[in-house]
Ligand SMILES: *Cc1c(COP(=O)(O)O)cnc(C)c1O
């Protein structure tokens with residue numbers, strides 16, 4: 001009972017923090033002491049994909065710097081309106097891998113659940129910016145359909161909670177999922193793909209950690225961070241806390257022009273993650289999604305950068321360089337150092 005009261009109190013606190021997110025470009029610019037004249041902001045881009053930035057994340061942006069690497073990930077700008085050949089609405093083939101609503105089954109052994117349609121912040125490069133979430137997020141009724149699909153296929157041993165943002169679900173809802181999955185014998189692992197530990201580390205409450213470590217299923221947390229300045233003290237503690245509770249901690253990043261396309265920045269990110277007991281997992285080359293072409297890095301630059309990164313770090317701190325190719329059986333490796 002005491003634990004329940006505590007959990008309700010904490011829940012309302014991170015939810016309150018979410019409510020104070022920036023949703024209007026002028027408010028964000030004011031807060032950062034910038035004027036629209038400094039940057040090519042675009043209300044039209046924000047109409048296509050809403051401006052949404054958690055206050056906690058904005059607090060890590062540098063005031064008065066229009067090219068701040070955290071700001072650039074989140075600010076709707078005119079470049080998004082360019083139509084560039086090859087940059088399309090569903091670059092990773094999600095719509096084809098959608099056997100039932102809310103569930104993606106692309107790869108052997110694991111399924112991905114779209115447990116929440118929204119995100120706490122809208123990253124401008126997101127490959128799901130055009131995904132029809134409304135038809136696909138899991139309502140309570142569709143949840144049973146997904147559970148049934150997982151029960152029927154014994155080749156599945158891992159369930160990935162994704163979204164949108166899976167950690168926007170309440171602990172109660174997550175617990176209900178986990179309990180049902182733990183009853184399915186062939187499931188051994190649960191994995192969370194989340195940017196919330198970075199956007200809003202306050203989400204990582206004791207109650208949340210108790211929830212994801214409560215069953216026989218091995219919990220894995222893949223956070224999403226692209227730049228070392230995202231990892232402040234609160235994020236550091238949130239990551240350490242999950243690790244210390246027995247959660248395998250991994251990070252994935254997206255390679256973004258003028259944000260983290262610099263071997264030293266990426267090496268610094270790996271080092272900071274390691275200090276926070278989190279290992280680099282994937283470095284994704286950008287999915288060619290419509291509206292994100294200005295973040296693109298060509299293959300030659302990508303290889304040069306990655307070789308340089310390999311020269312700066314021990315192997316276990318180098319993320320795997322991958323891209324997602326629609327229809328393939330796994331992510332596709334791009335590592336120029338190890339052509340197998
Ligand atoms: C990326 C992805 C996964 C996870 O792939 P891993 O290589 O296991 O990290 C699983 N399902 C879908 C649909 C994915 O896009």
Ligand code: SF4
Nearest residue numbers: 119121122123126195
């Ligand atoms: S948090 Fe992840 S899913 Fe959400 S907008 Fe950002 S990149 Fe996309």
